[in-house]
Amino acid sequence: MPRSERGRLTALYGSLLLLAGGGLVALVNVLLRNGLYASISGAITTTVAPPGTAALLREGVEVQAVPAERLPPGTAPSPEQLERFRITQNLTAAAEEAALHDLLLVSLVALALFAVLSIWLAWWMAGRVLRPVGVITETARRLSGANLHERIALRAPPGELKRLADTFDGMLDRMEHLVSAQRRFAANAAHELRTPLAVQRSAAEIGLAGDPPPEKVARIRTKLIATAEASEHLVESLLLLAVSEEGLSPAATDEVDLAAVVAAELAARPAEETRTVTVERTLAPLPVTGDRLLLGHLVRNLVANAVRHNHPGGRVTLTTTTTTATGADGLLTVSNTGAVIDPSEVPSLMEPFRRRAERRHTPGEGAGLGLSIVASIARAHGAELSAEANPAPHGGLTVRVRFGR
Structure with missing residues (x-):
């Protein structure tokens, strides 16, 4: 069994075409075999040579065939008529056998050529049908976070594979949007968390440097507490956002x-x-x-x-x-x-x-x-x-x- 989809489709299409060709050859031979003898016999017995034809032919006299005649009812055929009937049967059988032999030989040769052509056509057809799948596969293999903007943009008539390619492009659109949103979210979250930390550090390093008076210490303390509360609120909001994204707990x-x-x-x-x-x-x-x-x-x-x-x-x-x-x-x-x-x-x-x-x-x-x-x-x-x-x-x-x- 072929391992690739193209090989499987080729085997399937080729088998169907060969089956159809073989069935056609068999049907033609069966139909001809049943009716060929009667056709040849009718063609031979339609015209018969007159008595003494052989002697006349040896003498170089041109002989005209005459239509076969039916014997009147109750009339017995003569020995010469029986001989001509036997010769007609032999000619009919020989012509039938030769025609069927030639027909079978030609049919088998034609079937062999048809088999080669059908397999090639099946291989080409399978490649054409699976080309969009190959394009989708190559695009999916090539994609990464740096090139999510690429699209298949398959140019093909409407069909299942066209819908598949368009669906894949739509999925890439959503993925690109989500990845961009996540990057933007991470950058904004880092900025929002870094700002209060910088404020706290500046207040501690500059505001509390040396020996500040109690009033200044109280102001710095209030500032640090307010900054910490803002940071705590931001962290709680981020946690709430993450919890709500997970869905409801039953x-x-x-x-x-x-x-x-x-x-x-x-x-x-x-x-x-x-x-x-x-x-x-x-x-x-x-x-x-x-x-x-x-x-x-x-x-x-x-x-x-x-x-x-x-x-x-x-x-x-x-x-x-x-x-x-x-x-x-x-x-x-x-x-x-x-x-x-x-x-x-x-x-x-x-x-x-x-x-x-x-x-x-x-x-x-x-x-x-x-x-x-x-x-x-x-x-x-x-x-x-x-x-x-x-x-x-x-x-x-x-x-x-x-x-x-």
């Missing part, structure tokens, strides 16, 4: 009223955070199946994002509604006023460490992980997350999380 999954979760998160927020904005809520019971802790983080990040990126005197609106009569589907909506956002920037806000402006490391500034954590928790719960920029003059963002069971 042991932690339960029936949760999302409206109650929203109310609890709003009540737990410090009053000074929402003092400059107006919080409006319309909370209808919204039962969902999920992890209560992760859902709490989802609501907390949405509220924190809506408050942080608002402006004094702005508004934050939270709504929970059921979208079906049975309550099987539900919608959480968080909308806030704020700066006017370009709609093209909205999808990038869901990526880790993506901000609309450069980070200034001011108090209360986030690390750019809020919406990416929300997106990850929503995926873990099988929910659909969407966001859209609010038009001017109010601006801001509206985020919707649609749950289904």
Whole structure:
């Protein structure tokens, strides 16, 4: 058995072609064998030579054949007629045997040539059919992290292999996007973690150098504590993002009223955070199946994002509604006023460490992980997350999380 797919296809195609050719040769020989004797016999006995033909031929006289005649019923054939009938039978049998022999010989020779041609055609055809597979294999073997931008871009008519190549290209697109996102995430995480460490080191080396007064030591201490808290918050956010990407644990999954979760998160927020904005809520019971802790983080990040990126005197609106009569589907909506956002920037806000402006490391500034954590928790719960920029003059963002069971 051939070890390559091309060899197997060649053997299959060649065998089928040989089987078809052999069947055709056998069918022709069988049909001719059954009807050839009658055809030759009819052709020979249609015209017969008259009596005394042999003597006339020896004398050089031209002899014209005459049509064979049927004997009247009840008439016995003469000895000369019987002799001619015997000669006709012998000629018919000899002609039949010679014709069948020549036909069989020619058929076998033609079949041998056909076999060589069919195997060559099968080998060529298998190569043409498997060429896209070879291209896919070579591309997959050549790919690495440095050349994920390469694509097969197969030029072929629509078919299974064309769809396979296009699917492979689509997979490469997703892989390239994921690898780029991971590289960007690692670089941003390293930068975010390096900055507070540099601040702490500078404060320790410069601020505490020599014999600083107690007031300066107290300021440096406060600065170090605030920097450590920011670093701790960043690490916790990264851990939460990793946990939500792993999916839900069956042991932690339960029936949760999302409206109650929203109310609890709003009540737990410090009053000074929402003092400059107006919080409006319309909370209808919204039962969902999920992890209560992760859902709490989802609501907390949405509220924190809506408050942080608002402006004094702005508004934050939270709504929970059921979208079906049975309550099987539900919608959480968080909308806030704020700066006017370009709609093209909205999808990038869901990526880790993506901000609309450069980070200034001011108090209360986030690390750019809020919406990416929300997106990850929503995926873990099988929910659909969407966001859209609010038009001017109010601006801001509206985020919707649609749950289904």
